[in-house]
Amino acid sequence: MSNTDQTATGGSTTPNERDGSIQMQSLTKIYDPGGEHVTAIDEIDLGIEAGEFVSLVGPSGCGKSTLLNCIAGFIEPSHGQIYVDGNPIDGPGADRGVVFQENRLLPWKTVRQNINLGPKMRGKIEDGRAEELLSKMGIEGTGDQYPTELSGGMQQRAEIARLLANDPEIMLMDEPFSALDALTKEIMQELLLDIWEEDNRTVVFITHDVEEAIFLADRVLIMTAGPGRIKEAIDVDLERPRDLDVTTTPRFNELKEQALSAIVEEARAAMESEQ
Amino acid sequence: MSIADSVEDKLTVARSRVDTLPSVPRWVLKGLSIALFVATWWLLVEIGFLGFDLLRTPLETAVSLVSFIAGEKMGQGDSIYVHAYHTLYRVVLGLGLAVATAIPLGLACGWSDWWRSYVYPAFELLRPIPPVAWVPIALIALASEFLGIIWVVFIGAFFPIMINTMEGVAEIDAEYAQAVKSLGGGRWELYRHVVIPHTIPSMITGTTIGVGIAWIAVVAAEMLSGGPGLGYVTFQSYRLMDTGVVIVGIIVLGTCGAVSSSLVSRVGSYLTPWTDEVRK
Numbered sequence: 001m002s003n004t005d006q007t008a009t010g011g012s013t014t015p016n017e018r019d020g021s022i023q024m025q026s027l028t029k030i031y032d033p034g035g036e037h038v039t040a041i042d043e044i045d046l047g048i049e050a051g052e053f054v055s056l057v058g059p060s061g062c063g064k065s066t067l068l069n070c071i072a073g074f075i076e077p078s079h080g081q082i083y084v085d086g087n088p089i090d091g092p093g094a095d096r097g098v099v100f101q102e103n104r105l106l107p108w109k110t111v112r113q114n115i116n117l118g119p120k121m122r123g124k125i126e127d128g129r130a131e132e133l134l135s136k137m138g139i140e141g142t143g144d145q146y147p148t149e150l151s152g153g154m155q156q157r158a159e160i161a162r163l164l165a166n167d168p169e170i171m172l173m174d175e176p177f178s179a180l181d182a183l184t185k186e187i188m189q190e191l192l193l194d195i196w197e198e199d200n201r202t203v204v205f206i207t208h209d210v211e212e213a214i215f216l217a218d219r220v221l222i223m224t225a226g227p228g229r230i231k232e233a234i235d236v237d238l239e240r241p242r243d244l245d246v247t248t249t250p251r252f253n254e255l256k257e258q259a260l261s262a263i264v265e266e267a268r269a270a271m272e273s274e275q
Numbered sequence: 276m277s278i279a280d281s282v283e284d285k286l287t288v289a290r291s292r293v294d295t296l297p298s299v300p301r302w303v304l305k306g307l308s309i310a311l312f313v314a315t316w317w318l319l320v321e322i323g324f325l326g327f328d329l330l331r332t333p334l335e336t337a338v339s340l341v342s343f344i345a346g347e348k349m350g351q352g353d354s355i356y357v358h359a360y361h362t363l364y365r366v367v368l369g370l371g372l373a374v375a376t377a378i379p380l381g382l383a384c385g386w387s388d389w390w391r392s393y394v395y396p397a398f399e400l401l402r403p404i405p406p407v408a409w410v411p412i413a414l415i416a417l418a419s420e421f422l423g424i425i426w427v428v429f430i431g432a433f434f435p436i437m438i439n440t441m442e443g444v445a446e447i448d449a450e451y452a453q454a455v456k457s458l459g460g461g462r463w464e465l466y467r468h469v470v471i472p473h474t475i476p477s478m479i480t481g482t483t484i485g486v487g488i489a490w491i492a493v494v495a496a497e498m499l500s501g502g503p504g505l506g507y508v509t510f511q512s513y514r515l516m517d518t519g520v521v522i523v524g525i526i527v528l529g530t531c532g533a534v535s536s537s538l539v540s541r542v543g544s545y546l547t548p549w550t551d552e553v554r555k
Contacts (some may be wrong), residue, residue, distance in 0.1 A: 117460075146549045166459065
């Protein structure tokens with residue numbers, strides 16, 4: 001699973017050495033609705049390097065979101081531990097920014113107030129930073145609008161801008177583009193890669209779209225159908241920077257085949273176990 | 276061309292003709308509705324339906340309304356302005372106290388299990404009591420007409436504001452809290468950036484209901500306790516069968532109620548610009 005090539009090149013383009021490595025040790029989450037134990041994720045041992053872009057794919061109900069929520073600190077694991085740069089995490093924190101499938105911009109704040117919220121709460125507000133991020137995300141001029149006035153794609157851009165304003169080492173993204181139409185989705189994928197190339201934050205990206213997973217990531221992790229474990233890790237050795245043309249290359253298709261066959265196997269296993 | 280198409284065409288032509296007709300302005304329709312009401316009132320007084328012959332006609336009422344506005348004394352010898360001032364003062368004070376206490380309590384009981392389990396039950400006990408039923412005990416216990424009326428107005432406005440605030444807090448999505456925590460916010464930031472702004476529309480709804488009840492409460496309390504005040508003078512004039520003052524009292528009370536609730540909703544929409552944007 002060595003990924004040294006990419007992380008090394010990533011590291012050298014970063015102006016400041018950035019941290020953001022994640023270590024999971026025998027991470028387990030058991031839900032207990034009415035005495036009925038459901039193991040969502042089971043003894044996951046996983047290391048993500050600082051600056052690495054990792055996609056998590058798997059059949060629905062495999063515990064992808066549980067894993068992400070554990071890293072975010074929204075859910076406390078039943079046992080096991082998560083370390084960020086060697087320190088065990090304790091609840092949510094500004095070092096781990098989260099983007100969700102449905103936008104969670106605060107509806108009572110304008111787009112600019114939403115973007116400035118993180119820096120404001122941490123006493124690090126900078127004049128003009130919000131405008132800079134809005135234009136970087138291609139939604140300049142929307143700062144004074146309320147989130148409900150924007151389209152779905154624009155809301156996701158604003159939400160990413162809000163995350164970037166806080167400058168977290170880690171970006172946790174839970175199917176952020178799955179509610180968008182196909183064209184908007186492609187634009188957002190390229191935009192996300194542009195941002196990532198710029199400052200190499202660690203990204204954990206959940207999706208059910210295999211092509212999206214491969215296109216974006218350094219490493220695609222395929223999860224087993226409940227209880228969730230990491231079934232397979234596929235190193236994506238496609239050259240960076242990437243654009244959508246890469247999705248038509250033979251290598252991309254090979255990787256896609258490899259990932260799909262693993263997922264189909266899992267989906268089948270899941271259906272059989274249900275029957 | 277199919278039959279459906281030709282029918283469609285004819286309909287379109289017909290519709291465009293209707294559209295070009297000058298439509299009746301809205302104010303004409305509103306005026307008609309009011310005119311009909313006044314006419315009915317007049318008719319009922321003229322034919323003396325039940326006890327209507329004891330009332331005044333709209334014209335007589337308008338004349339006495341004008342003379343009271345010009346400063347003529349009503350009832351006991353106070354002008355309409357003195358009565359209105361006392362009543363308004365009680366409503367503002369009682370409502371203000373209710374807003375100032377019900378909102379923090381509603382936030383606390385909505386947000387914290389401890390408050391909901393150990394503080395809220397005491398309030399739950401008092402809630403079903405109709406505000407007007409408080410009048411006798413409030414007048415005795417508080418040993419003053421003024422404080423007794425204030426209490427009744429306060430308690431009437433308090434519960435709708437508190438309950439609405441509590442329910443507003445309960446509707447908060449955990450997702451917004453997560454978003455703020457991931458941006459580095461702590462407990463206080465959660466209150467400031469999520470709990471309070473999210474609940475403002477519910478506070479306004481509660482206050483709108485509270486204002487309505489405050490007016491009911493103040494009129495009832497004044498009728499029972501004594502004057503001066505609009506409720507008092509209206510009731511006193513009924514005893515003296517001075518129906519002119521009774522009707523003017525009703526009109527002035529109605530106007531005050533309407534003005535105060537439109538004031539609350541104006542302040543409300545000023546405080547919640549994001550909900551206006553949704554409406555657009």
